[in-house]
Amino acid sequence: MRIAFLTGAGMSAESGVPTFRDALTGLWSRYDAMTLATEDAFRRDPALVWGWYRWRAAMVRRARPNAGHFGIAEFVRSGHAVEVVTQNVDDLHERGGMREAIHLHGRLFASRCLDCGATREPDPIVDGLDAIVDGVRETPPACDACGGPFRPGVVWFGEALPEDAWASAVAVLGRCELLVVVGTSGLVHPAASLPRLASTRGTRVIEINPVDSAVSPLAHECLRMPAGAGIRILLERYA
Structure with a gap:
């Protein structure tokens, strides 16, 4: 069949793996996950959003x-x-x-440049994930091609x-x-x-x-x- x-x-x-409707913990407890999953949020505070997605990626990596x-x-x-x-x-x-x-x-374990869409191997979003427990604000790496910030390869609210x-x-x-x-x-x-x-x-x-x-x-x-x-x-x- x-x-x-x-x-x-x-x-x-x-x-x-918590859903977006689940309460966040630690550093993230004062944030609504829905408000972090937008391009506007990333442009306002890229270190906050990149750090949150890296924390989420580390949590998923440990899940089975x-x-x-x-x-x-x-x-x-x-x-x-x-x-x-x-x-x-x-x-x-x-x-x-x-x-x-x-x-x-989209895919959590992938990232790309916000400005030109370039990727990099190894993917920076998975770098050192095993060491991430609670997560921290973290400046996203810069694109080798244009200098723009890397963003998670997921579909944010408002995106096609x-x-x-x-x-x-x-x-x-x-x-x-x-x-x-x-x-x-x-x-x-x-x-x-x-x-x-x-x-x-x-x-x-x-x-x-x-x-x-x-x-x-x-x-x-x-x-x-x-x-x-x-x-x-x-x-x-x-x-």
């Missing part, structure tokens, strides 16, 4: 894939054609056994999604026979339109989420449980 998984923050929450990530990869070993579209910027799907995932909102990732996601949702939506609120656009795209084609939609979401009215079945437990049930059904 051709199965698509659309995953959101709830997918990584079981690995201990959970049963949900491993379960999705198990669908592949069971002979299904599996494609993953994720709103998450972490690499847990890949570390959990998927060769690739479509990252709608990467065109290639969006086109790939639409193609995936257009050809799947089953769509499993895991741990997403269904409120962040344009990603929120993808379940409806599959639904209008008559594709079966299953939601895995402990709580109701904007996806729930579109779903043929709602499994009110965390990602790992829900994916295990589907493995038992479809393997």
Whole structure:
């Protein structure tokens, strides 16, 4: 069967990765994560925003894939054609056994020059991550090509999604026979339109989420449980 998984923050929450709605700690406790994830915030205080993303990258690096990530990869070993579209910027799907995932909102372990888009190897956002615990304000490195500051390779609020990732996601949702939506609120656009795209084609939609979401009215079945437990049930059904 051709199965698509659309995953959101709830997918990584079981690995201990906090969502944007979770309270921040330490140096970051007086900030709203939503206000740090914009180009305006970065231009106002690049050291604050770069330091926060480096702290977040260090936290994700220490996290481990959970049963949900491993379960999705198990669908592949069971002979299904599996494609993953994720709103998450972490690499847990890949570390959990998927060769690739479509990252709608960019990748945390990548950075580029804010001004000219140049990249550098090794990527500066991963430099010395193992030593970062609480995080500090940190001036972003300067681009070798133009001198501009490096920024995280994620999609900030107010920015368009990467065109290639969006086109790939639409193609995936257009050809799947089953769509499993895991741990997403269904409120962040344009990603929120993808379940409806599959639904209008008559594709079966299953939601895995402990709580109701904007996806729930579109779903043929709602499994009110965390990602790992829900994916295990589907493995038992479809393997």
